[in-house]
Amino acid sequence: MRIHDFPFAPNPRKLRTYLAEKGLEIPFVVVNLPGGEHKTPEFLARNPMGNLPVLELDDGSHLSESLAIIEYLEELHPDPPMIGSTPLERARTRRLERLAELGVMARAARYVHSTKSPLGLPPIPEMAAAMLEELPGVLAVLDAEIVDRPFVAGDRPTIADCTLFAAFEFAKFAELDVAAVGRGFPHLRRWHEAFGKRPSAQLQL
Ligand SMILES: N[C@@H](CCC(=O)N[C@@H](CS)C(=O)NCC(=O)O)C(=O)O
Numbered sequence: 735m736r737i738h739d740f741p742f743a744p745n746p747r748k749l750r751t752y753l754a755e756k757g758l759e760i761p762f763v764v765v766n767l768p769g770g771e772h773k774t775p776e777f778l779a780r781n782p783m784g785n786l787p788v789l790e791l792d793d794g795s796h797l798s799e800s801l802a803i804i805e806y807l808e809e810l811h812p813d814p815p816m817i818g819s820t821p822l823e824r825a826r827t828r829r830l831e832r833l834a835e836l837g838v839m840a841r842a843a844r845y846v847h848s849t850k851s852p853l854g855l856p857p858i859p860e861m862a863a864a865m866l867e868e869l870p871g872v873l874a875v876l877d878a879e880i881v882d883r884p885f886v887a888g889d890r891p892t893i894a895d896c897t898l899f900a901a902f903e904f905a906k907f908a909e910l911d912v913a914a915v916g917r918g919f920p921h922l923r924r925w926h927e928a929f930g931k932r933p934s935a936q937l938q939l
Pocket of ligand 1: 743744745746772784785786787798799800801
């Protein structure tokens with residue numbers, strides 16, 4: 735197996751954080767995202783969506799979509815459990831991961847790309863303003879839920895931490911401190927600072 739990615743992009747970062755928390759070592763092939771390598775015919779043959787990350791399997795086939803890759807690896811390597819140990823725990827973790835991706839990462843990424851896009855996309859001030867308007871709603875929900883938790887879903891790291899951490903880190907490309915959006919979110923700040931000290935949070939290049 736190997737993983738095609740670009741380590742600074744949020745979905746690849748989510749997967750890298752997951753692998754480090756699991757203690758799984760899979761080699762990386764860095765794709766030049768700013769240089770457009772993900773849109774070449776060679777890369778599109780691996781993933782017709784032209785995005786990262788992509789898991790290349792030993793039989794030469796490919797699997798895209800970061801969450802599908804994580805779920806596949808989680809089934810191959812159930813310990814330590816990063817989604818949960820019971821049906822309800824897994825459902826609760828997946829709910830939080832969805833809030834982190836669809837609620838936070840998608841908006842933070844749109845904010846970055848409409849202000850200081852690392853891919854050179856043109857600024858869209860109205861989009862950036864709309865994202866700043868929308869972010870506090872979901873951040874308030876997450877902030878209230880993690881009030882007495884060390885990790886997003888409870889006492890141990892899960893895929894929800896990996897996604898939320900990747901979102902917070904990507905936002906920094908546009909100098910956006912996600913925990914400081916709107917009125918600010920102290921529990922998310924405490925979580926982000928603590929998670930950022932974990933070995934899995936250090937980007938290995
Ligand atoms: N839903 C996909 C999103 C993948 C995605 O959009 N990846 C970004 C990097 S974070 C990318 O490759 N963007 C380049 C593009 O779409 O042109 C996933 O979770 O893997």
